[in-house]
Amino acid sequence: MKKRYLFTTVLMFIVGTLLAQQVKLNSKITVSVHSVNEDVNRSIFIQFPKDYGKVNKRYPLIVLFDAQDQTLYDYTSSAIDRLTWTNDIPEAIFVGIVQNDRSKELNFERYETSSLQFLNFIKNDLINYLSNNYFLNGYYTLIGHSLGGQFATNAMLTYPETFKSVISVSGALNYEEKEKWFRSKVVTKLNYYLSTRPDSVFAKQKYYFSTGDEGFQDSGFKLGALTADSLFVKYKPNSKNWHFDYLKGFNHMTTPLISIPSGLIFVFQDWHFSETLAMDVLMYEKIDPIVAMQKQLDNIKKMYGTEIALPYNAYSQFENFYFVKGELEKASILANKLIKLYPNDDDSYATMADILEKKGDVKGAIKYLKDAQSKSNLAKYADRILRLNSETSTQFRP
Known part of the structure; x- marks a missing residue:
C-alpha cells in the first residue's frame, strides 16, 4: 500500500503536479489538408499531449496562425507545455497553420475575398478533418499575431458560435493614413457586434487582445487596440469575458512573449481549479x-x-x-x-x-x-x- 497523508494545507494541491513527470507535448506531425474553396493543399503542424491516445477524454483545440515562423510556433508550443504542467490550462491539441501567402490569407482589411476563403477553410475543411481524425471536444481557440490577430478577431465576429475564443497579439486593426485601402472593417464589425450581441450570448465568448507601444508597427497598431478597448468598455463594462493588455515598453516582436501565456491563462480561467x-x-x-x-x-x-x-x-x-x-x-x-x-x-x-x-x-x-x-x-x-x-x-x- 502506498503511503497516505492527510494534507493540512493545500501546498500539495498547488504544487503537487510539480512532483509528477512534466507533461510534454509530442513531437509535431505534419499533415496536408485540402482547401476546397481555394483548391490548394495546406501544411498543418499538429502536436498532442504526452498521453494522447492513452486516456479517455477529448481535448480543446488551440490553433496558431503563421506557424512558418519557427520561433513563434516553438514559443507557443513551450507555453502550452508549461501551462499544462502547472494546471493553468487543460491538455489540448495544438495546431499550427503554415501560411502560403499570409497577406492575402490573413489581411481581411485589404484582401477580403481571399481572407474569407481562408477563414472558410478553417471553419469547414480543417475543423472537419481534425474532428474526424482526432479526439476534439468542440472548443476552439485561435491565436494570431499582427495580421493573424486581425484575422482571428474577424473570425470571431464572422462565426462567433464556432470561434468562441480568440487571442489577438498586436493585432493589425489600424494602419497609417497613407494606406488608402484601409477602411477599419474589423473595428466597425466589432462595434456592431458588441452593440447588438446580448450579454447572455456574449458570456460564453473569450477575447484577449494586446498591443505594445514601442517600435514602428505597434506605435501605429496601438490605436486600433485602444479603440477596441474603448468599445469593450462602452458596451461590456462589467464583463469578465474580455481582457486587454497594454504592454508599455514592448514592441511588435516582443508582445507575444507576454501575450500568448497571458491569453491562454485568461481563456481557460474558468477551467482552472483555483x-x-x-x-x-x-x-x-x-x-x-x-x-x-x-x-x-x-x-x-x-x-x-x-x-x-x-x-x-x-x-x-x-x-x-x-x-x-x-x-x-x-x-x-x-x-x-x-x-x-x-x-x-x-x-x-x-x-x-x-x-x-x-x-x-x-x-x-x-x-x-x-x-x-x-x-x-x-x-x-x-x-x-x-x-x-x-x-x-x-x-x-x-
Whole structure:
C-alpha cells in the first residue's frame, strides 16, 4: 500500500503536479489538408499531449496562425507545455497553420475575398478533418499575431458560435493614413457586434487582445487596440469575458512573449481549479470535494459549452483526502473516475486496490493490483499480490 497523508494545507494541491513527470507535448506531425474553396493543399503542424491516445477524454483545440515562423510556433508550443504542467490550462491539441501567402490569407482589411476563403477553410475543411481524425471536444481557440490577430478577431465576429475564443497579439486593426485601402472593417464589425450581441450570448465568448507601444508597427497598431478597448468598455463594462493588455515598453516582436501565456491563462480561467477553492476543500473543509469538483465541472460546461476534464491531481488528491479520513465510499467514487479517465495508468488501479484492502476486500484488491501490474508491465506489485494471496489462504485454512 502506498503511503497516505492527510494534507493540512493545500501546498500539495498547488504544487503537487510539480512532483509528477512534466507533461510534454509530442513531437509535431505534419499533415496536408485540402482547401476546397481555394483548391490548394495546406501544411498543418499538429502536436498532442504526452498521453494522447492513452486516456479517455477529448481535448480543446488551440490553433496558431503563421506557424512558418519557427520561433513563434516553438514559443507557443513551450507555453502550452508549461501551462499544462502547472494546471493553468487543460491538455489540448495544438495546431499550427503554415501560411502560403499570409497577406492575402490573413489581411481581411485589404484582401477580403481571399481572407474569407481562408477563414472558410478553417471553419469547414480543417475543423472537419481534425474532428474526424482526432479526439476534439468542440472548443476552439485561435491565436494570431499582427495580421493573424486581425484575422482571428474577424473570425470571431464572422462565426462567433464556432470561434468562441480568440487571442489577438498586436493585432493589425489600424494602419497609417497613407494606406488608402484601409477602411477599419474589423473595428466597425466589432462595434456592431458588441452593440447588438446580448450579454447572455456574449458570456460564453473569450477575447484577449494586446498591443505594445514601442517600435514602428505597434506605435501605429496601438490605436486600433485602444479603440477596441474603448468599445469593450462602452458596451461590456462589467464583463469578465474580455481582457486587454497594454504592454508599455514592448514592441511588435516582443508582445507575444507576454501575450500568448497571458491569453491562454485568461481563456481557460474558468477551467482552472483555483488555489482558493482548493483551500476551501482541503484546508478549511468548507465544501465536500466531490461537490466542489461537480460544481467546477458544471461551471466548465456552462462557460465552454463542452466537457473539459479536471487535472489528474485533483482527482488523486481528493481521493486521498477521503481515504485518510476513512470515507472509503467517496474515495471509491473518485478512484473509479480515475480509472475511467486514465485506463492505462497503473496508479489508478493501485489506488482502488488500497481502498478495497482497507475495506477488507482482499480478493478485490488483488484483482486491481493485477490490473495495475498489467498496465505497468513491472513487477513492483508482485510482493504485495503475494502477501495478499497469503492472507487469503490463511483466512480459509481450517
